[in-house]
Amino acid sequence: MNDETDLNDGASTLPTWHRFMRPLLEVLSDGAVWTKHPLENEVVRKVGITEAQRAELLPSGQHRVLNRIGWAMSYLVRAKAIAKPSRAVFQITDTGRQLLAEHPGPLSVAALMQIPAFNEYVPTKGRNAPNAQSHTRTTDENDDPTELIEAGIQSFEADAAAELIRRLQEQHPDFFEQVVVDLLNAMGYGGAEQRGQRIGRSGDGGVDGVIDQDALGLSQIYVQAKRYAADNAVQRPELQGFIGALAGRGASQGVFVTTSRFSQGAREYADSIPQRIVLIDGPRLAELMIQYRVGVQVKKTYDVVEVDEDYFD
Structure with a gap:
């Protein structure tokens, strides 16, 4: 791009x-x-x-x-x-x-x-905007300059989101697990000390990472990361396995992240259990990576200027 x-x-x-x-x-x-x-x-x-x-x-x-x-x-x-x-x-x-x-x-x-x-990885804010297809249309002389700028940004973000998921699907599962931990650290869940770490390995019991929410590790969030192709949805049994892993550790909250999507049955199951499980699918994952600058960088910055009224007053 x-x-x-x-x-x-x-x-x-x-x-x-x-x-x-x-x-x-x-x-x-x-x-x-x-x-x-x-x-x-x-x-x-x-x-x-x-x-x-x-x-x-x-x-x-x-x-x-x-x-x-x-x-x-x-x-x-x-x-x-x-x-x-x-x-x-x-x-x-x-x-x-x-x-x-x-x-x-x-x-x-x-x-x-x-x-x-x-249309898989259009950022959520783009999908929900009143002019949600602005990133896909051509422009004309009636377009507001601010709308043109915002449409351009949405287009860049949609392309970056699709590329992020493509690159994640090509990487080793260990790399994806580390990306998820890095993202949660960047979002502030590990505190200023970034107390998140990848623990995924053979025999990990269905847990790929853990985030300590306090310095002593008294409150923890466990993470499961599934690097799936777009047509391979996470099903209810995989969530049940994750819940079982949480129970084995005495935990009550977790984050399940995938590069694909969750089936309707998996989402309904997550809503029905007493444990607090946050589901992050591919589009949401890409959006969060862009928002918190994980795996992306700012390529160019544009300044929009206006007259300084205080200077003239």
């Missing part, structure tokens, strides 16, 4: 960013594994971008055409139409081939929204 939101201002003669989605898939349809720069160059050639258009720059100094290709690439990766076998390496997927077959003309964001994977 690139570092600046392109608002498709009228001064540019370039195609809008979503017009680059189909050319990207067409280049990748040869089945080869492409690295980033050759892929960008081939898309530029395929679309017929002129030298004058190639020279267009954003205020940050980035080439506008690369920014728009970056947005198109990011949306296709989020829809799992393009896979990333490794860093800055891209390959078309069966979903991408299906998009080409079913949409002979230019691809739209509406087409991507029909793919469940595209």
Whole structure:
């Protein structure tokens, strides 16, 4: 993903960013594994971008055409139409081939929204906002500048959330367990001393981590972390096993975290038991990691200025 939101201002003669989605898939349809720069160059050639258009720059100094290709690439990766076998390496997927077959003309964001994977990891605040689809629409001259900024931020966060879950699913389970402990520490549950630790190992009794809420460890929160694929939901028996592990330790509260989701039966069971169990699914996990800066970093900061009335008074 690139570092600046392109608002498709009228001064540019370039195609809008979503017009680059189909050319990207067409280049990748040869089945080869492409690295980033050759892929960008081939898309530029395929679309017929002129030298004058190639020279267009954003205020940050980035080439506008690369920014728009970056947005198109990011949306296709989020829809799992393009896979990333490794860093800055891209390959078309069966979903991408299906998009080409079913949409002979230019691809739209509406087409991507029909793919469940595209909507899996939209941050909660984005899903609940009055204009919840603002991160997926193109802009026009009637848009409020503040709404444009917020829509851009939501789009960045949605892409980061999807990428976080993808990366977590690729890592060893031990790494995921440590991520969950790091997140709870960052949220303040281990106090200033960050008294959380990973204890997951063979024969751990169904507990992967523990957080001491006080210096003496008199109050503890136990953690279970399941690194599951998106289509593999946590079921009721796994929660029952976790509850049994808590009972064996004399504990009454715990956190169960997964990269996927919880079945309806699992959620109903968690609501029916006297122990306090917090369930964190993939979208919520990604949102918390972004909020508490675990596994992510601030890439660029923008300052919005206004006139200082006190100075003139």
